[in-house]
Amino acid sequence: MSWIYISGILILSGINLLTVLGLSLLTGFTGLFSFGHAGFMAIGAYIAATATVKMGISFIPALLAGGCGAMIAGLLIGKLTLNLKGDYFCIATLGFGEAIRLILDNIKYFGGARGLPNIYPHTNLTVVIIIDIIAIVVxxxxxxxxxxxxxxxxxxxxxxxxxxxxxxxKYKLMSLAISALYAGIAGGLLAHYLGYIQPIMFKMVKSTELTIIVIFGGLGSVSGSVVGALLLTFLPEILRSFYEWRLVVYGAAVILIMITRPQGLMGGKEFSFKGIARIFRKFKNKSKNKKEGVKL
Structure with missing residues (x-):
């Protein structure tokens, strides 16, 4: 595998991670399941792309505009749906995501079903890493x-x-707004990485994939979101040589984790610098003891 290919997968992992971090706040820490985050990504992608392509706005302000647009949409949908209980909120977000896709399909200014081409590829690995680090810290x-x-x-x-x-x-609405902001920025990054966006890219399948990553990594764990985003973005690419079976293996791996660890990979736990340092010291001591044993 060439570095260009690997860096491409890392960029897509970082973009997925940004949306997953926002979804983790909503689902993992506030307890609200959403299947409409592809809609927020679509809003962010189209606003950011339109700002750079048609209005000549620079990349970072365009990203922020996309994120803010998605956040405003989140506030509006939250005002209307957050009083719904149980599965009804989940169904409402699903309908919102599909409605956004169908609306974009029929607006000629955004290219309609054909999509919006000629987007300058501003997104690179450095930009994605910096934005992800800021997002995690926040x-x-x-x-x-x-x-x-x-x-x-x-x-x-x-x-x-x-x-x-x-x-x-108030706190549910705050959580949804922050989550939508993250998804909107991620959508802007995706648009400026691929150089082309189309409404079909933001189907319900995308929202489902993002929710699976949150559950797979572990509800209530930021570290779990990072691990889940990296693993589940890389896994289909690793299995690409088994083209006909790769999605079957991908699904089986997810099901296996859900059965063996229903709390997810991290199970609400977090990586810490102290824990990583402790593991490193143990590994170092073991290596030292082995060397001393060989000398004796």
């Missing part, structure tokens, strides 16, 4: 703040949270 700060603790309380017991004075609707 997400960790949110989770460790009072607002993050309130979101976790809502996930654990919504009624009790309401009784002790937490504004449940």
């Amino acid at each position: 997400l960790v700060f949110i989770i460790k703040s009072r607002h993050g603790r309130n979101m976790v309380a809502i996930r654990e017991e919504e009624m009790a949270s309401q009784v002790i004075g937490i504004d449940v609707f």
Whole structure:
């Protein structure tokens, strides 16, 4: 495999990771399942691409505009649907994602079903890594703040949270808005990596894939989102030589993890610098002891 091919997969992993981090806040830490995040990605992609191609706006402001557009859409859909209970919110987000795709299919200004071509490829591995690091740091700060603790309380017991004075609707809406912002920026990055976008790229399958990554990595774990995004983006590419069977193997791997570890790979746990340093010291000590044994 050439470095160009590997870096391409890493870029796609980083773009998926950005959306998954936002979805992790909504699903893993607030307890709201969404199947409409491909719609938020589509909004971000089309706004960012239109800003650079048709309006001559530079890349970073265009990305922010795409993220803000998706966040506004998240606030609007949240105002209308967050009072729904259980599976009804999930169904509403699914309908939202499909509605966005069909609307884009029929707007000629955005190219309709043919899509929007000639997007300059601003996105590279360095840009994706920098944005992902910023996104992870911001997400960790949110989770460790009072607002993050309130979101976790809502996930654990919504009624009790309401009784002790937490504004449940406000924090659900905040979580959805931040999640949509992340997805919108990821959509802008995707548009400026591929150089071409089409509504069909943002089907329900994409939303399902993103939700699977969150569950696979572990609900309530930022580290799990990182591991899940990397593994499940790389796995179909590794299996590309088995073209006819690769999606079967991919599905079987996901099912196997769900059966053996229903809490996901990380199970709500996080990597820490202290833990990594401890593992490194143990490995170093073992290597040292082996060398000493050989000398004796």
